[in-house]
Amino acid sequence: MASAAEQLASNMNFSAFSRATELKKRIWFTLGALLVYRLGTYIPLPGINPAEWANSMKMHEGGLMGLANLFSGGAIDRMAVVALGITPYITASIIIQLLTSVTPSLEALKKEGESGRKIINQYTRYATVGLAIVQAYGMALLLEAGFGRDIQIVMNPGWFFRFSTIITMLGGTMFLMWLGEQITSRGIGNGISLIIFAGIVAGLPGAIYSMLSEVSGGRQSSMVLVIVFILAVAVIAAIVFMERAQRRLLLQYPKRQMGNRMFQGDTSHLPLKLNTSGVIPPIFASSLLMLPATFSNFIKDAPLWLQSMTTALTPTHIPHMIVYAALMVFFCFFYTAIVFNPKDTADQLKKHGGFIPGIRPGERTADYIDYVLTRITVIGAAYIVAVCLLPEVLTMSMGGFLGGLGGTSLLIVVTVTLDTVAQIQGHLVAHQYEGLIKKSKLRGGRRHR
Template sequence: MKKFFTTISNIWKIEDLRVRIINTLLFLLIYRVGSFIRLPGVSDAVASKGKAEGLVGLLNMFAGGSFSRVSIFALGVMPYISASIVMQLLGIAVPYFAKMQKEGESGRNKINQWTRYLTILITALQAAAYLRSQVTPDEMLIANPLFVVMNTFVLTAGTLFVMWLGEKITDKGIGNGISLIIMVGIIAQLPGAFVAEFQNRTTGSGGLITFIVELVALLGVVMFTILIVQGTRKIAVQYAKRIVGNKQYGGVRQYIPLKVNAAGVMPIIFAQALMFIPATLASFFPTAASNSVLILLQDYTSWLHNLIFAILIIVFTYFYTAITVNAKQMAEDMKKNNGFIPGIKPGDATNNYIDDVISKITLPGSIFLAIIAIIPALANLVGVNTLFARFFGGTSLIILVGVVLDTLQQIESHLLMRHYDGLMKTGRLTGRTSIPAVTGTTPTAI
């Protein structure tokens, strides 16, 4: 405990780190205050109807409750994430965008600009669908056409402002701005979910023992998630020994840490964004809302939804790993620095070996990620409160674990850079070694 307070004191002594933490907290406070500001022209009755269920409930969790409150930040950063997904897909399929990705900093700036333009378009479409599904004509204090047009602009501006806050947290704060905004929205739902489940068990079925068992199960899922997030496969790399004068250069053995889940939370985010499509279609085409397949796809506890969701996660895990971990570039960099994997020839053989290792560790990583993603549905089926069940896995838990570990890593890097002790006894966060720089698309979302 003494070491903990000493570390907190050291964090506060570093002026740059202190300013970044304060900036981050202030930006997050602005976001939370804005999430309680209701759209203009909406009656007081609309916020008490509790219409955030199913997949819509998940979106409400990512938005920190803004969705159900009909807030100006109701759509959160999901349109921006969807735009990022589209741009990354275009980078694979369209040569113009693929070339742009290879242009370094200028190319990334162009892609970010395109992403912002696409965010505006997606937000406008989602805003219109949101207003149609969440606000009925009798809840509008303004005439219908004017209400929809005006609040489409307001929702679009709200999403762009949240996106700007995320970028400012990344630049002026401790980094991972968009991720932190989503994490804060998720954490804001935790106290209410905890209290609701406690009351449900103590006053209803199960009793206190069942509630304690649920907490133990939740702890086990969190530990399992941390193992998946931090798990790495180390590849030994030997560097050739050179003697210049009386000094020896190289001749040391190092390791390339390949993460079991190199894609992080992005596969679940990608899959979740696609799973929102049926709900969007149902809002634009009311006659199709009664279709049995659409109903199953919108029910996050249905077998069809979870099957498609798991398959999408596995596919996107391979896809995102392929575009973020470039085995060929790693092999070339290794060869340029006179490095080699023991028993493997430099060049194409090294490339094939690394690619084979990545493929082998990505399969179990993607399956475990899919299991974590569907645990909330299983928890809900066995009687856990819907809101509390969402913390048993899925996007919310992966985001919480990943963002907390990344934020701790950011803080630890500041401490170690100024010769202070890290947050852990070992001086570094175990398993948080990042993969060496590779060419390809830089993640713009989370």
């Protein structure tokens, strides 16, 4: 049976949306913030030769540089001031969350609620600054080295260029982090996810144009394009289905007496999402896979083992796929354990008198929830790995024909779209409830008169 909120949401129409003034303000703020972000990807880094950089990027299309360019929204392709994107923030979040699970002091802060979460977020910002400085310095060395070729990308190499690059890129990353927080608090949806989403969507027209050019130039057949289109639709449908899938655990509440009246016991459900971690696993895994290439930028004559590792971890290579899949499976379980604690859920159920039929309240309930959650996370991890690696396998077999239409990008776009629609629907439901409350107050006032 549909809940009251779902019944109310099903009756919404355009007129209800037009009356939601607060929601419209949030949407306009989000669009304006994303526009500012997109403008930042067109401001070039001072001190470089844009033409030489463009030629260098053509030689390194795809690979780790292409993956980093995807998450930066094309800023690396133009070597903009926001070229680092929010990758340092994502990596810092991974480090802090790993430390939280193994450090008692950070774990205690997490349990303090909102105040502890603010302190942890501040630690994440400090870590972001440190990582952004390291990555910006590595990028400056990479630009000065000209990818190891006889190319002069930097007009005046030296410490002044390195220092200015660090300051500029650090400022760009911190601005994007602040912009994401503003979107989260004053706009709709998760700001960091929406920034990544905007960058990927901005690159889709170019990827589609590249595919059409391959077909029109005779380098690929039109049948391959049709097959790719059908597969893309199938993958999107699978993502929507799996992201909406839930395992509902039946909950029962005992009869209770209030005064002289006896109330019947209620039944409810505990929904467990099949993919609790969302898009976090592929984003975190991609960020970690780019670390060897980042470290290799610091060494002018990198050792052979580091060069071999960087090459092996390049997309469309078998070692990259294996490590990528392993990292995604790890982060599926790791992030699920962070965002959902079966013991806390079981304690809350016991506190309110709820129980799962046939399961004793307390520790047995926590063990059962953990058992069910582990089983569905296995399915969710397999789904994430399949969605992210299938297009990569097709790209390897088709010689890069898919361009930027990778599984990770499709997963992020569809998942963020679903989350944003859910956020909009939530604001509309709240607005509808507010309207009903106002009407009931007016009717009550008239009756008293």
